[in-house]
Amino acid sequence: MAQAPVPDGVIRRKLEAAGVRPTRQRVDLSRTIFGAGDRHFTAEMIYQETRSIRFAPTLGTIYNTLNEFARCGLLREIAIYDAKLWYDTKTGPHFHFYSEDTEELSDILDEWLPRIDIPAPEGTRITAIDIIVRLKKA
Numbered sequence: 001m002a003q004a005p006v007p008d009g010v011i012r013r014k015l016e017a018a019g020v021r022p023t024r025q026r027v028d029l030s031r032t033i034f035g036a037g038d039r040h041f042t043a044e045m046i047y048q049e050t051r052s053i054r055f056a057p058t059l060g061t062i063y064n065t066l067n068e069f070a071r072c073g074l075l076r077e078i079a080i081y082d083a084k085l086w087y088d089t090k091t092g093p094h095f096h097f098y099s100e101d102t103e104e105l106s107d108i109l110d111e112w113l114p115r116i117d118i119p120a121p122e123g124t125r126i127t128a129i130d131i132i133v134r135l136k137k138a
Contacts, residue, residue: 006035018072025057029065033075038090040078040105078105080132095131108133 011030015022022030032049033041043062050056057065066087069075078086080098086105088096095108108131120126 006031014074018069018074020068020072020074025055025061026065028053028055029057029062033069033087034089038088038107040086040088040096042084042086078130078132080105081134093128095133097133097135100134100136 008027008031011027011034012022014034015026015030020026029046029050032046032053033039043059043066046062046066047057047059050062066075070077070087073091074089076088076091078088078096080086084103088105090107094110095113097106097108098104099106116129118126118129
């Protein structure tokens with residue numbers, strides 16, 4: 001079952017709360033990015049998905065918007081070793097599987113994770129622990 005579209009007013013308030021000016025293109029991109037619930041994507045994936053928008057954004061505009069959203073905490077950036085930068089709408093702490101065969105990123109269920117207790121060096125604090133489990137078909 002498809003999700004109901006996110007109303008523009010909700011999108012505008014989300015952007016404003018993060019300190020992002022809700023321009024038409026940002027609202028259009030936000031509808032695509034946040035309208036399907038939690039998801040993982042690349043700029044190129046969003047570019048393909050937005051081709052049908054009346055005033056479709058350029059790839060450069062998409063990159064700039066994704067960078068701004070990540071800087072403001074609306075998205076989480078995930079760097080994969082093959083130089084592809086992924087984005088995640090679920091910004092809280094969690095870990096990922098990356099399938100090298102299908103180039104798909106997915107969340108690892110919390111109940112599968114061990115407790116990680118790493119002390120920060122003196123004078124620092126840990127802001128995040130990123131774990132990506134790379135998978136390949138056997």
